Each structure stands twice: as C-alpha cells, then as structure tokens.
Amino acid sequence: MENAKKGELVIVGTGISVAGQMTLAAKSHIENADIVFMGIMNKVGEHAVRKLNANSISLDDLYEEGKSRALTYKQMTDRIVQAVIDGQKVCAAFYGHAGVFVTPSHDAINQVRELGYSATMLPGVSAEDCLIADLGIDPSKFGCQSYEATQFLFRDYRIDPHMTQIIWQIGLVGEASLSVLDATHNRPGLALLTEILLEHYPDDHELIIYEAPTLPISEPVIQKVALSNLVNAETTLVSTLVIPSLGLPAYRQDRLAKLGLTEQQVVSFRNPTSITEGN
Numbered sequence: 518m519e520n521a522k523k524g525e526l527v528i529v530g531t532g533i534s535v536a537g538q539m540t541l542a543a544k545s546h547i548e549n550a551d552i553v554f555m556g557i558m559n560k561v562g563e564h565a566v567r568k569l570n571a572n573s574i575s576l577d578d579l580y581e582e583g584k585s586r587a588l589t590y591k592q593m594t595d596r597i598v599q600a601v602i603d604g605q606k607v608c609a610a611f612y613g614h615a616g617v618f619v620t621p622s623h624d625a626i627n628q629v630r631e632l633g634y635s636a637t638m639l640p641g642v643s644a645e646d647c648l649i650a651d652l653g654i655d656p657s658k659f660g661c662q663s664y665e666a667t668q669f670l671f672r673d674y675r676i677d678p679h680m681t682q683i684i685w686q687i688g689l690v691g692e693a694s695l696s697v698l699d700a701t702h703n704r705p706g707l708a709l710l711t712e713i714l715l716e717h718y719p720d721d722h723e724l725i726i727y728e729a730p731t732l733p734i735s736e737p738v739i740q741k742v743a744l745s746n747l748v749n750a751e752t753t754l755v756s757t758l759v760i761p762s763l764g765l766p767a768y769r770q771d772r773l774a775k776l777g778l779t780e781q782q783v784v785s786f787r788n789p790t791s792i793t794e795g796n
C-alpha cells in the first residue's frame with residue numbers, strides 16, 4: 518500500500534515545435550521521470566524527448582483507423598494511471614499545451630488525484646499561442662471565442678462576429694463517429710459550417726486556415742480564403758480556422774451613463790490621442 522502511494526504524475530506540453538518551445542520545467546520533468554509517455558504525433562518530437570529520457574514510450578500505437586478515439590483516449594489514460602499505481606514517477610508529454618484539446622491528460626490527472634497520488638499539469642505553448650504570434654492577433658483587441666469545430670456545428674453556440682473566432686479541428690469538422698484519422702471527410706462539415714457563418718459574415722469575409730510550424734526551420738502555413746470558398750479549402754489534421762472580427766461593437770451608452778462617463782472620456786490603448794499629458 519505504502520509502495521503504491523510512491524507513484525506520481527506530471528503532465529507536460531512539449532510546445533508545437535518541440536525543438537525550441539519546450540519549457541525548461543517540462544524538460545526537467547522529462548529527464549527526471551522513471552517513465553515518459555508521449556502523445557506527440559510527430560517522430561522528430563518523439564526523438565527529441567527520447568534523447569532526454571531513453572525510457573520514453575509513444576502512445577501513438579493506440580490510434581487505429583475505424584477505432585473510436587474515445588476508446589483510444591481511455592486506453593492512453595489507463596496506461597498513464599497504471600504506471601503511477603505501479604509506483605513510478607511518471608511524466609506524460611503531449612504536444613502543444615498538454616491541457617488544450619487533450620482528453621487523456623485531464624482524465625489521467627483526475628483519476629490519479631482521486632486515487633490519492635500527486636498529479637500536476639504544467640503549461641506549454643499551444644497552437645493558439647503560435648497563432649497569436651504568427652498572425653499578430655491580440656485577443657484583447659476584439660475579444661476571442663474558441664471552439665471545437667464539430668461541437669460548434671452540432672450545438673447551439675452563440676457566435677459574436679465582433680470577436681475573433683478560433684475554430685479547432687477543422688480537418689475533422691462534422692465527423693461524428695470519432696473514428697476517422699484523416700482530413701478527407703470534412704467537405705459536408707465545411708459546407709454546413711459555411712452556412713452557419715454566412716448568417717453572421719459577408720460571403721467575401723477573409724478567413725485564415727493556419728498551421729504553426731512543427732520544426733524551427735519551417736514557416737507557418739497561412740492560407741487566406743473567402744468564406745464563400747471555405748468548402749474548397751485544403752485542410753489537414755493540424756489546421757486551425759481563424760475568423761477575423763468584423764470590428765469592435767458600439768459602446769453601450771446606457772452603461773457608460775451609469776458611471777457618469779461619455780465615449781470621449783474612455784481612454785483606449787488603441788487611441789492614445791485621447792490621452793493628455795499628465796493623465
């Protein structure tokens with residue numbers, strides 16, 4: 518019993534480009550673990566992790582065409598949790614930020630904690646972080662909404678076109694079975710997504726299909742496409758869709774009035790001329 522409680526879990530993100538975006542803390546946990554499980558989906562990244570810790574095992578063998586990813590993720594979670602129960606110091610490394618659109622990382626943390634062991638997740642550099650840098654999008658400018666593409670189609674979300682929209686997993690949009698492993702089945706999903714977006718944006722609104730580089734020597738892929746042509750866009754399993762804002766919404770005069778303010782009195786970072794010396 519005492520032996521069982523010796524186990525512990527640290528979940529780390531490797532960044533999108535493992536060479537360069539892995540934090541020093543993540544590197545140290547990988548180096549010092551008894552065993553490392555890798556959900557990195559990229560051979561170069563796996564190689565980089567194996568160089569830090571020879572006892573690193575890929576979780577990718579659990580993916581199979583036609584098999585539900587829900588089952589794959591459960592099996593990943595089971596492997597990670599079992600190693601902790603076996604008394605090992607376990608590190609699980611997922612690409613990007615390990616907590617962003619990653620089911621087994623959160624499930625493993627919850628299960629390990631419920632069993633009474635220590636479990637921690639460290640932050641990492643996600644695709645969204647790369648996108649902010651490469652596309653120059655500051656979420657503070659217009660606000661930002663972020664969704665999973667298929668959930669966005671199927672559920673009654675309220676889109677605010679004044680905000681930047683980030684739609685993840687566009688390569689699998691509309692794929693309800695969770696058992697497809699390539700981005701060649703998403704045309705009906707893209708067509709439905711276009712229909713929904715046309716309720717809020719003009720058909721010539723320019724969207725961005727973005728891919729962050731996974732190697733430091735590569736450039737980001739930034740594909741601009743008119744909304745009306747989204748259905749013909751080339752997408753991959755690592756494409757993220759960005760829908761730029763239609764612009765800031767109008768001020769709510771009623772709210773300003775409650776604070777005794779007028780629009781002219783609101784100082785904005787983006788309108789420094791409204792700042793006078795001494796303010």
Ligand SMILES: C[S@@+](CC[C@H](N)C(=O)[O-])C[C@H]1O[C@@H](n2cnc3c(N)ncnc32)[C@H](O)[C@@H]1O
Pocket residue numbers: 533611612613614615616617618619642643644645684685686687688727728729730731754755756757758
């Ligand atoms: C399972 S999620 C993993 C996200 C990852 N944990 C992160 O922190 O970015 C996969 C989705 O993340 C986005 N993604 C992953 N890699 C990307 C990349 N290189 N460039 C842009 N988006 C990416 C895509 O939307 C993709 O469908």
